[in-house]
Amino acid sequence: MWALLAAVAVIAVIGVVLTVTLSGRGQHDKARPAAKTGTSATASASPDNxxxxxxxxxxxxxxxxALAAAVADPxxxxxxxxxxxxxxxxxxxxCQGISSVASGPVYAGTGWTAIRWQRWYSPPDIDTHDLKHGLLVSVATFPRADNxxxxxxxxxxxxxxxxxxTLDxxxxxxxxxxxxxxxxTEVTESxxxxxxxxxxxxxxxxxxQDALTIRNNVVAQADVCxxxxxxxxxxxxxxxxxPKVDAAG
Known part of the structure; x- marks a missing residue:
């Protein structure tokens, strides 16, 4: 995609890396979790979790x-x-929450307690000019399932x-x-x-592709580009x- 359409592709990658997926330049060093509160046992699927x-x-x-299998790219x-x-x-x-897997403005005031995120590339080079796939995944914990x-x-x-x-x-x-x-495009939920x-x-x-789900007190998000x-x-x-959330709870 980077050959004759190099200029267009640069814009696309900027959208993925800087704006749509992480909504910035990987500046994940500022927003910190709220102080922990009590953790009575509740969960979306079962209140006993x-x-x-x-x-x-x-x-x-x-x-x-799992990631490689999802996009058929080893x-x-x-x-x-x-x-x-x-x-x-x-x-x-x-609409920032659709594609921002670790956005402080999106999570502000929600009571989140921790987050981990990863950026995956194929080829696995942060400076690649021949990006085939760009993935971002995150998991965030909250004090309780209802949060x-x-x-x-x-x-x-x-x-x-x-x-x-069409979003700016x-x-x-x-x-x-x-x-x-x-x-x-269409937003669906199930x-x-x-x-x-x-x-x-x-x-x-x-x-x-952007997807968000919940399991117990964990929110998980994936952006696959x-x-x-x-x-x-x-x-x-x-x-x-x-399944990892179920095993950890």
């Missing part, structure tokens, strides 16, 4: 094999990871209001940021999982996370 402790959050992230490798959120804002801030449920419900409602819109995802708190626009696809304007076919993506890639990735 014990909340997953922060100490187990690292083990909730998917393995490389070359995927981690190029960046973190345990904090960015504070980047975009023009259409009401996570409240976050999920609010985001699901927001996602649905963004369906069918240009960063507003940076300098000389490029204009970036993405069109949101079994506590909401998903959609975002298509890059002028991106030469580049698009991102490329010129060719299997239809359920993001959903399959989240499906590899939920």
């Amino acid at each position: 014990t909340p997953v402790p922060v100490s187990k959050i690292e083990g909730l992230l998917p393995r490389q094999e 070359e995927l490798g981690v190029v960046m990871s973190g345990d904090a959120m960015d504070e980047v804002t975009v023009v259409d801030a009401d 996570a449920q409240a976050f999920y419900t609010k985001q699901s409602d927001k996602w649905k209001r963004c369906a069918g819109r 995802m240009t960063v507003t708190n940076g300098d000389n940021e490029p204009r970036v626009f993405w069109t949101i 079994d506590q999982l909401v998903k959609t696809t975002a298509i890059s304007e002028g991106g030469g076919g580049w698009s991102c 490329g010129n060719s993506i299997p239809p359920n890639a993001a959903q399959d990735i989240l499906g590899s996370i939920t």
Whole structure:
């Protein structure tokens, strides 16, 4: 995609890496979790589930094999990871949660206690000029399942209001940021999982699947981007996370 359409592809990758997926430049070093509160045992699926402790959050992230299988690309490798959120804002801030897997403005005031995120590329080079797939995954813990449920419900409602819109995802708190626009397709929800696809304007076919789900006191999100993506890639990735949550609770 980087040959004759290099300029277009650069815009597409900027959209994935800087604006749509992480909503910034990987600045996950500012927003920190709220102070912990009491943790009575509640969960979205069963009120008897014990909340997953922060100490187990690292083990909730998917393995490389699960990600590679989801996009049929064995070359995927981690190029960046973190345990904090960015504070980047975009023009259409009401829809920022669709594609920002670790956004401070999206999680602000929700009571989140910890987050872990990873960025995966194929080829696994942060500076590649031949990006085939770009994936971002995150898991965030809350004190109780009802806190996570409240976050999920609010985001699901927001996602649905963004369906069918062309979003201006240009960063507003940076300098000389490029204009970036993405069109949101239909938003669907089933079994506590909401998903959609975002298509890059002028991106030469580049698009991102976005999916968000909840399990117990954990919210998981996946953004899967490329010129060719299997239809359920993001959903399959989240499906590899939920059993880990069940085992950790």
